[in-house]
Amino acid sequence: MTSLLKLEHISMCFDGKKSLLGERKEVQALSDVNLEIKPGEIVALVGESGCGKTTLGKVITGLHRPSKGRMYFEGKDISGMNASELKRYRSSVQLVQQDSYAALNPARTIYHSLSAPILHHNKVKGSKAAKAKVRELLETVGLAPADLYLDKYPHQLSGGQRQRVLLARAISLEPKIIVADEPVSMVDVSMRLSILNLMAELNRNMGIAFVYITHDLATAKYIAQSGKMAVVYLGRIVEFGKVKELLSEPKHPYLQALLTAVPVPDPVVAKRLKVLPLRSFEMPNVEDPPHGCGFHPRCPYANVRCETHLPALDDYAGVSVACHHVKDVPVWSLNS
């Protein structure tokens, strides 16, 4: 299957904060990221805060122009697109953000927020057709009867309802990919599952591919159960493959550490699990990242080679892993 979106050697550098001495260091938010998203696929991007997930999401949606690398949408290099191709790419790749309150204009009704993009992109003509379309969109995302919501303002809805409105706005432009950046982290816990189920439904029924950004492995496992996962550490993908394989037998010590940090409800299973003895719990400073493998200051398996040589993301046992010790790291399994 041809790729819908392909990222080749993407790097993103920001200017860091000024130090007391007036120096400004660079923040390498993404380094040499390669990623392919196929039509209808769900890819979860997981990693700790500050590892570059949001930056990657913004690069994918065209909100950030990468400092290096190329990105292809349906085989075409985005940097060489003409205005109409760029317009099509932008409406085909939609972003749903974490903070639904900030993402909606507080002074606009739900009808206004949803009708503006479809009218602007000529998806419908005239206010009668726009109203019918907005009703249909609201019902698709489970806000029914739609008439109850049309004249409401964002503050009159719950976090879960606002997140549904954002999903309605995203699908209104008939996208091929939705980048959902921590879409449930600000939603009440009791509502999270229903939002994840809604995204799974949109994926199944409309064939929309999802890039699901999260620091929460449990929700990544739930939404992308038959999809793929990219584990991001200090701006690099350190493990990539099918979710089932990554979570049942993680290869990279970082993913092993993330999994051992997830509380297991069954105390018998929890007792059996070996906790990876990390050398440090601190994330390295992004303005002064370690040489060699970025994980080596925390990794219990690190040796001199890890301190000096950056490991490549190579195929190993059906997944891609960036670790010099992939063959020697003990197999870690939830069933072990």
Ligand SMILES: Nc1ncnc2c1ncn2[C@@H]1O[C@H](COP(=O)(O)OP(=O)(O)OP(=O)(O)O)[C@@H](O)[C@H]1O
């Ligand atoms: N516009 C910017 N200017 C300067 N630095 C930035 C900018 N955006 C992001 N960064 C830095 O890039 C790094 C990656 O940030 P990013 O928001 O992508 O991480 P993240 O994994 O999404 O974290 P979180 O889960 O906390 O949102 C961080 O060190 C951040 O401070």
